[in-house]
Amino acid sequence: MKAYIFPGQGAQFPGMGKDLYDSNPKVKSLFDQANHILGFEITTTMFAGTADTLKQTNVTQPAIFLHSVAVALAKESFVPDMVAGHSLGEFSSLVANGTLTFEDGLKLVAKRASAMQRACEINPSTMAAIVGLEDGKVEEICASIMDEVVVAANYNCPGQLVISGSIKGIEIACEKMKAAGAKRALPLQVGGAFHSPLMEPAREELARAIESTHFSAGSCPVYQNVNALPSKDTAEIRKNLIAQLTSPVRWTQSVQHMVKDGATEFIECGPGKVLQGLVKKIAPEVLVG
Numbered sequence: 001m002k003a004y005i006f007p008g009q010g011a012q013f014p015g016m017g018k019d020l021y022d023s024n025p026k027v028k029s030l031f032d033q034a035n036h037i038l039g040f041e042i043t044t045t046m047f048a049g050t051a052d053t054l055k056q057t058n059v060t061q062p063a064i065f066l067h068s069v070a071v072a073l074a075k076e077s078f079v080p081d082m083v084a085g086h087s088l089g090e091f092s093s094l095v096a097n098g099t100l101t102f103e104d105g106l107k108l109v110a111k112r113a114s115a116m117q118r119a120c121e122i123n124p125s126t127m128a129a130i131v132g133l134e135d136g137k138v139e140e141i142c143a144s145i146m147d148e149v150v151v152a153a154n155y156n157c158p159g160q161l162v163i164s165g166s167i168k169g170i171e172i173a174c175e176k177m178k179a180a181g182a183k184r185a186l187p188l189q190v191g192g193a194f195h196s197p198l199m200e201p202a203r204e205e206l207a208r209a210i211e212s213t214h215f216s217a218g219s220c221p222v223y224q225n226v227n228a229l230p231s232k233d234t235a236e237i238r239k240n241l242i243a244q245l246t247s248p249v250r251w252t253q254s255v256q257h258m259v260k261d262g263a264t265e266f267i268e269c270g271p272g273k274v275l276q277g278l279v280k281k282i283a284p285e286v287l288v289g
Contacts, residue, residue, distance in 0.1 A: 003263040004080040004096055005279070006068045006089030008249075009061060009194075011272040012054045017067045018047045020074055027070045030102065034066050037106050042066065057120075057191055061088050061113035062106060068092035068270035069102060075269070082230065082263060084223040084254050086275060087154070087195070088112070090244065096269070097218035099237060104213050111209045112202070116245070119202035120192030127153060127164045127190050128174050132183030135161055141176045145169055153195040155252045157281040162188070164196035195248055203245040210242050228253035230261065255282045265289070 020027045021043065031043045045053055046063050054060060068085075069092055072078055078096075085093035088109065095105040130138050135152070138161045142150045148169030154162035163173055170193075174185035193199065215238055221230035226240040228250040255266075255278070265287040266279045276288045 001081040001262040001264055002079070003082045003084065003258050003266045004072065004078075004093070005083070005266055005268050005275050006072075006085035006092035006096070007064065007268065007270040007272060007275050008085065008087035008089045009057075009064060011270055011274055012060050012064055012067075013271055014049060014051055014054060016046050016054075016063065016271045017043070017070060020067075020070050021047070024070075024074050026073055030070055030073060031066065033102070034062070034106055037103055038062060038110060057117045058110070058113045061109050061116075064088060064270060065092050065106060065109045069095050069105070071269040072096045075267075080220055080267075082221050082223060082258055082261070083218075084258065085225075086251055087225065087244070087249050089270065089275075090222070090225055090241065092270065093222050094215075094218070094237070094241075097220050097222055099215055099218040099222065099234065100213070108206070108209055108213060112206050112245075115202035115205040116192065116194065116199065118205070119199050122201055123166070123192070123198045125149070125164070125166050125193030125196070125198045126170050126187060127162055127193060128170050128185060128187045130161050130163055130174075130177050130182050130185050132159055133161070133177060133180060134159075137180060138163065138177065141173060141180060144176070145172050148172065149193065149196060149198055151196050152248050153193075154249045156249075157252055157278045160278075160281075164193040165198070166193070195245065197246055199245040203242065206245060207242045210238055223254045223258055225249040225251070225254070228257050230257070251278060252282055255279055259283045259286060 083093040150165035150169040153164035
């Protein structure tokens, strides 16, 4: 069984999507449609923008979403048995299996990006990558930090967990992680504490948009970040998508459940190969591409 997986923020690079745009008429039409929906020439930024320009949240998220959906569209044999996306990538996966239309998916991603940016401005915050500690130990240290917000945010693969919270809380947590034996406790260059309670203002704003968007029955199940479980139920998918911004990304558990349910090949759709590397660490027995 084939699982199609879609990356999240951080996978962008200058020139992304230009080869697809030039070689595939369907993709060109999709990109031109995106420019119209967004109201600005995102293709110009993707093809000729600098790395710093692409890091802007209002550009990064729709750019990765667009590129990911385009890669899936360009695959003539695109018939997934299951789909999943890492954070932002969950929106791409829901377009890929037909739960969302491309237009609705892109509008939600644009809304998500602007809402997250505003939440970051309200609560200055950050994230850090913790390498070499068991998940339980990382969770224990986060819970021990009082008067600051610090939570596990991304369960990327065994031994690699990203934490999220206030700037002071992350500083304290990194020192405690190192003292506990972490190989690395590295603050990340991100705009805020994604997938933490500090994203509550963004969750509330995005919830209104999601609740007013039509969701269809997908062609295959999506394994969602919030609980790592498969679903085709539109009410459940909607609820989990709303909860995603303030809940951890359970990527390790998602891949494990997909393998348990019969996935033997994972195909990454989007810029970069980050998810391929994570899947190899989570389930070395499966094929990746």
